[in-house]
Amino acid sequence: MQLPDGLQPWRQWLEWFAPEHLPLFADLLGRLNPILGPLRGRQQGGVPEPDGLGDLQRRGPYERLLSSEWLLADEVPDEFLRRAAAGEHLFVAPQYHTRQANRLIVVLFDAGPLQLGAARLVHLALLILLGRRAQEAGAQLRWGILQQAPELYELDSSAQLRRLLNARTYEVVSNEHWQTWRNWLTEQQHDAGECWVVGQRLPNTDGQLCTHRAQVHRSLDRESLSFELQSSGNRRVSLPIPDEQLALQLLKGQFVGETIEAPVLKGSVPRVSLTSLPVIASAGTHIAMKMLDAPGVVLIELPAAGQKKSLEIRRQLWNPAWTPLSLTFMHNKLGGVLSNHQELSFWNMSGLVSVVKPEPDELKLPPGTASFLPVVWLRNSITGRLFLLDNQGHLAFWAIATARSPAKPKSGVTHYLADKVLGLAKVDKDRAAYVRSDAGRLYAHSINAEGVVSPAYVVGDGKGVTQVLFAGGKQWQSGFGGCALLTVTPEGERWQVVAAPNASMPTQTLHLSSGWKAVGVWQQEGDDYCSMVVYSSRRQSVTLRSGNGQSRVLFTTSNPIAKISFCPVSGLIAALTSATRELLVYSLPLNALRLQIFCNETSDEHGEGTDA
Structure with a gap:
């Protein structure tokens, strides 16, 4: 430190x-x-105390007369008397020390x-x-x-x-x-x-x-x-x-970012890509990362406090002919959207069938993209939907057909929900939120697995806004739950945090110095205000910042952060460092590091996984 x-x-x-x-x-x-004040010792100084023998002296009491002088008194008494008269006798001097x-x-x-x-x-x-x-x-x-x-x-x-x-x-x-x-x-x-x-x-x-x-x-x-x-x-x-x-x-005794002790690894963690974000399960149970040396992901189940069972690392592979566009979780099950030249395939997503790849003007899906596209997977006992946002603001979805209720609209077809969309995120266990621009104004909506869209909520002016981050919470079930709007200025990022309508501080403005970046909006359960998760210009410190100027360092890393992601539902932050590929997973609800592990194993002896 x-x-x-x-x-x-x-x-x-x-x-x-x-x-x-x-x-x-x-x-x-x-x-x-x-x-x-200075240190006080109640016996400092005082009468010096003897501490053994010291030097020889010409003066002193005769009980300390040197023994050789007494021998002279027995053998040559006249010489003894002469020395006494002349003050030539030698005496042993005691050694003193101060208390x-x-x-x-x-x-x-x-x-x-x-x-x-x-x-x-x-x-x-x-x-x-x-x-x-x-x-x-x-x-x-x-x-x-x-x-x-x-x-x-x-x-x-x-x-x-x-x-x-x-x-x-x-x-x-x-x-x-x-x-x-x-x-x-x-x-x-x-x-x-x-x-x-x-x-x-x-x-x-x-x-x-x-x-x-x-x-x-x-x-x-x-x-x-x-x-x-x-x-x-x-x-x-x-x-x-x-x-x-x-x-x-x-x-409360929370002096440091406490780390939940990780159990012993069962297998090793393969080397992961530094260009793709870690994917966090909204249930707060798993982390997935794209592997560097194989077509697939490494899946890590986060340890519970006091867990004795060894930490099992699993690999899940897809066909190398397909390119991953995005990965997401349904509870603790990982799925993904894969692409080739002609089709989109839904990997590990039951109820979804492959579709013809949309035209670029309908859905911009660049081949070989390094960063995953925003995606939300919602499903209930009746039906479900998978939402995906491309780089051009097109929000598409695919419907899931189940035995209880065939999908409406039709499954196996790409459907389009909105254009000019600036952000998409899962904000509750069964609800997604997005913000769209229309005539210079920004409107927020939420949508559930059955496709029911909430009425538009006016967030604010859309001029200069380039990114939207969402707060999670149950407020989205009945209306607007909070988000943050980014405007880039020469001095750095400027975020306007818009809270739910009943908040004590409906809007806050957060200015970040040049080089600082925000990755998420967090609203603690029971609070009516939002904070932002940001990381420093040196990319080695992750901090929680609020609009009133208060900040709290959550954790630091020994090497710069290459990729960092945040889940507003679970409150988990996953940071992957550049040089050592160290993964740090921090929980805001627990104020603790859930996991700290290196993902740089190049050996072929990885834990067993599933191929798809």
Whole structure:
């Protein structure tokens, strides 16, 4: 992790946190550190203590007279007396050393109701500062909770920080708590150089054992935190209230983008293409990627938390005479649209039959296209439809005939739904959405598996808009669910985020610096606002940005991202890096990496799959 120079002293501890938390800690550490003062050891200096023998001296008490001088007194007493009179006797001088400060720092935290919320983040920052303080002095740091039975812990991992956060109690700290700790520390002979007590409305302590009292409480206007340190003098600093979303993550113990531990691979992951987007199942269960060295895809089932079964990698192949135009999932089943010179074939899609390839002016299907075309596959117990959007704004579909209800319109024929379409996406488990342009205005529609199209919803002015991204959610079942419109400016991308009609912020404008790109719109269940998934100009950082300027780094990569895709239904992000072909799959609902795996195996010994 790259840290600014000002945070380097605490690097050892800050590496436990995600990059988006660093500004919060930079502020807290920078404000708290100057008022802590120098390390206090209650036995520094004083009367020097003997520490063995030192040099020889001409003066000293005769009990330290050199033994050879006493031999001279026995053998040549006159010479002994002469040396005594002349001050020539040699004495052994003792070696002294100065008493050192006690090399132990103890800090006891109030985990009661008065310290819930943002005050706990101040506890974390102070613990990190004291960890560095102890390290610089060659001391040891131990911490405990005032309301708990006396037990001291080290600060050796992020698990200890979680232990501190999980020590919440509704019991207010009292004098009895302090007396219990005081007696225990005395019995255990924990003669600490510094003993800190941190909280609010702290118990009465004595200066003989407690050296520092830190009071943490909200200001009267509730807009900031007050940190008051009582030691040799009184020092006070005002601290800002941290960002609510970041604070909530930290208070839950979500310090980093946690990775769900992947089970052991069954087989290897073949080398995948860097020109095609990863395909994400809307159910959030599978990822598919086009293979580089074979006509087909590699299919990976995402592991569940604590999964013991080995991670099976499967290959699915198609006829090499066909070219894939697009891939999509129906639940956890993968299908695709394939093309040759005369026909379109629907691979792994039951109920769809091959059709004559449309003319280029009807449906632009460039041969050998590197990027997959937008496609949505909807199906219910009665019928279904497959929608595909070409590069010229033509939205076509094919109907699925089932035994219960023959398709209407006719199957085996290419049908056309709309022209001048700027975007298509699956937005719910049984619904697709698209935006079309008409007379300079943009209109949004949703459609289900039976072909029922919703009334047009006016999104906005279409002038200069080149791309549309969709938010997922149940709002699309009854109307408009949200989208974002791209206008490219010399300064970079400009996105107008249009939320559902009942949102608290109906429209937001998000400006991205040159080189930054947006890949998706995300609306958390229960929220009435939208955020955007973007990646940096260096293509090594993926961030969640909202229109009010807040941002949160989701994950970073060691190499630039070659392809990245986002599913607005499942909230999954799949990023494939260029140099190492590393696949990272991040879940927004879980705030965790679901998978991190390399897809660069060139051996022929791959996992078994199916040929089609």
